[in-house]
Amino acid sequence: MTPSNPGHEQAPAPADLADPLYYLHNFDTLVAWVREHHDDLLTADERRRLDRLADLSTAARALLVRLVMRRGHCFRADRLSYPELDAAIDDLIQELTAGNWLLRDPELPLADAARLQTLAELRQRWLGRPEADGLTRALGKQVLVDALGKRFPQPARASSWGLPDTVALTTPELFDRLRLLFFGNLYQDWSDFVVVELGHYRYEPVPLTPALRAVTQRQHLDDYLTLQQCRELLETHPAREVWPQLPACDRDNPWLMARYHSLLFELGILAERQGDPELALTALADSGHREARLRQGRLLERQQALESAWTLATDALTAPRTDSERRGMQRLARRLARKLSRAAPAAPAQPELQQWSLALPLSDQPVEAAVAGHLTGPDVTVHHTENRLFTALFGLLCWDAIFLPVPGAFFHPFQMAPADLNHPDFVRRRQSEFERCLAGLADDSYQHRIRQTWHRKAGTRNPFVHWPTLSESLLDEAFACIPARHLHALFSHLLRDLKEHRRGLPDLICLDRRRQRYQLVEVKGPGDRLQDHQRQWLEFFARQGIPASVCHLSWLDHGDCA
Template sequence: MPNQPITTDPPPLYYLDNFQQALDWLQTRYADLLTAQERDFMRQFVLLPVSSRALLVRLIMRKGPHFRSDRLRYPEIGCIPTAAGPLLELDWLSDSQPLDAEQLGQLLRRDELAALLPAAAARSGRRKPELIAELAATQPQPRPFSQWCPGHTASLFTLLIGELCETLRLMFFGNLGQGWEEFVLAQLGIFRYEQVELGPDSRGFHCREDIECYRHLHRCRQALDEGMAAGEVAELLGEQRPDNPWLASRLARLQFSLARQLEREEQLEAALALYQRSGWRGARQRQIRILEKRRDHVRAHALVQQALAEPEDDAEMQLVLRAERRLARQLGLPPRAVAGKADSPRFDLVLPGPHPLGVELAVREHLSSDQAPVYYVENSLITGLFGLLCWEAIFAPLPGAFFHPFHSAPADLHSPDFHSRRRQAFDRCLARLESDSYRQHLRHIWRHKQGIQTPFVNWALLSEELLEMALHCLPARHLQLWCQRLLADLRAHRTGMPDLIQFWPQQQRYRMIEVKGPGDRLQDNQRRWLDYCARHQMPVEVCYVQWTR
């Protein structure tokens, strides 16, 4: 499927061509999973007149399912009622779908709505929601648009196959967060994507049950986001045990979110049970907190010992060490000896302010000079260099990583086995740091991949000037250490990095600076990065700022 940007306006029926490409893609890769209804849809779709196919795709791409004909203006389609005729015959559209007053109110202007009510209501100046409420009270029975608005010049079309089309979209993208507009955004060059080699087995779902599981998880996530009580959502979720590792990861994350909400609502027993089932990163530490809160110190201490023996990451280690000291006091046990940490050097500044662009920019302006420029790089420079150096490993065409041409990142990016599945590829990338060839490689990737969507490179920030300064002043050993830390936990370790970096090109050296304004203090993820840098003798300092009065 081509992913080359076009330099002129897209052809009039670009969206129809894109939709047909997606259907062809699905028939190639998902033929064994398509239902009889989906296969019939694809077969009948290509037999329709071009105008009917174009109208259907336009409606699929719009927010529906109800559409007024007088608001459908597409010169390339022509007469809308004529184009709708074959779709009505197939029962893909309806022109007689019953609407209640609320649905009707979303389709009418205020004056059109007022015309359906007694004259007094129309002249009252009430807002549209109030008019809808009155219409619902006086005429509660659903009826077709033509009966609500007899004599109206517009017809109403209702899309009846929205669920089917949404399933096809889910199968193509592997998620419901992306839409058909991805095609034209890529064609126009607004978004560019890495062209990963995709074979017939490049798909996110392996059986029909995977598709239904995804949709169920999506509905539960929506219900939680829309305010449904966490206990009710947990009951709705039920006992899901997907075999698909990607779906199992989504389930674990949802269970963690539900447990977190239950914990906030003080439903500690239910939260504890759901954390135990989840296994998502951080779930064990939350169990410890709940057991402490319930004064079940013995069980909490046992979990702490498990975590200390095999911590899932350094974030958990940091938290359980604190818990271990608290629990040791409660249980009358000797506290664990903790190795001292290397503190990062500190310096203080008093600057005019507050600065309109923030404390970090104030420090940058104060410290920067021609001989020692300072750049604002928070969480972007190190991740950007990692993204350039390890580009081929990140975009390796592994099964289950890429399903379609519009991925900005592998689908398993945050899975626990992301690194292990690509270990050899990452080892090859990091091996470049053993010679000066890595500098030329990073320059090559920066030039040839410029603007391509990636989870690691901020193209707007990583200018050629900053890249060259970093390649000149940063030791390869430090870049290797940063990459190794990122690979240990890509989700957690890509944040908390120092705000600024200062270079001394003539001495070929640098320092990173974490900036703290008045009343601000170091966060846990920042402390972990600072400690890592200090342990490996990387130059990093903490700057505390006070404003002049």
């Protein structure tokens, strides 16, 4: 079955939280959405099982959803209590068991069985038995479980572990596939959809057609799930054991490769911690993660592979992936230059930052509020916007580019942001649309466009717009005081690295509407210092002629105030 073209269909309606079974209705909505858009990626058996959900009573289906939402796949029946079901739990379990949705008395490793038991229950069952000889009540739960696990390494029925009334989901992987197809990831769980009042928010409507899907083959789905299994294995197994299990992913699929590169980075870090530098270097070299190359260079330095580290650092400085990498590689190259008796690569000249000191009477206010109060005057308003004003203006001006429907960016109608927002090629895939949006800064049309979007999209979720920060009066002041050329420079800098450059903007903006000028102020209290991401913005402002400074605040003691 090929999914229909849902490009202009009405978004599914979320359930009302006043309904005791709201979570079931939202779950049904999610399943219907996946069937409508991704049915061709499910097997015939999976489709048949989903069809059979309708055969269950409402209460049994609700209990199944409750269990799917819970952590793990096994549950103690004596701990299940859901008053809204208005039915005996045992009867519902019997119905779900008959329908092959639940399995009674499943086989479990001891570690899984122990997660369903308290320390007191474990002690009562095991201590004093010959099999647990030498184990004492003084042992904590994890130590006790680890010791027992070595003596009983094989899985056994739950009842054998002292759990006589235990059930397990028979097809947890099916629900994982549904969750992945809906969210586009596995870090969001069912509660992110089925137990929230989605109708409380507004979301940008984006066409969701088959051509825009991130997952176009069953293999893509299988590979992502394998990557997730490998990630979970890293929590309990050496990286060297997990490495051969990594799938050969489709390198033409950005959605899949983003997860693959992230996992390689995690594996490389873990291998380094586990004393396996060879594997760590291999994994980091293969990873396209934004931090992988710098981590690789530092590891090469620690391994005394100085020539290799030098080559990596100097090559990276010719085309750094991020500003953070550039700064890190510059520091690495300077250290290596000293060790290898070479000339360090020339670093760009750093502009002088505008800095000033201010002493105010000791106050319980945050330092930003104290400085804002000091700078406020008859003609000057001061706003503590930090990373919110300029990003909001950017988000409003570039709304259409941010929500441009490109393959793999949107999975469902309740997304606050494109799924690839933090991917390295996010801007490149929308380059012409961003250029069109910024072209409006060449004349006054940008002000009309931002105002129009502010009115038309008010309250609609956008990763760059924090609606409580914005008011029409703040927009008026910003347009009167901030030149368009400064906004163009700011937005262009944001676009060079949306993940990194959304942080570090100065705390305060002082707007003098009468003189039509403004000032950005980063406030540093006693003992505080500039962070790298703050310094790079201030250096950028200095190069662009944008008025920005650092205020070093100190508190006057009572004697000084007298």
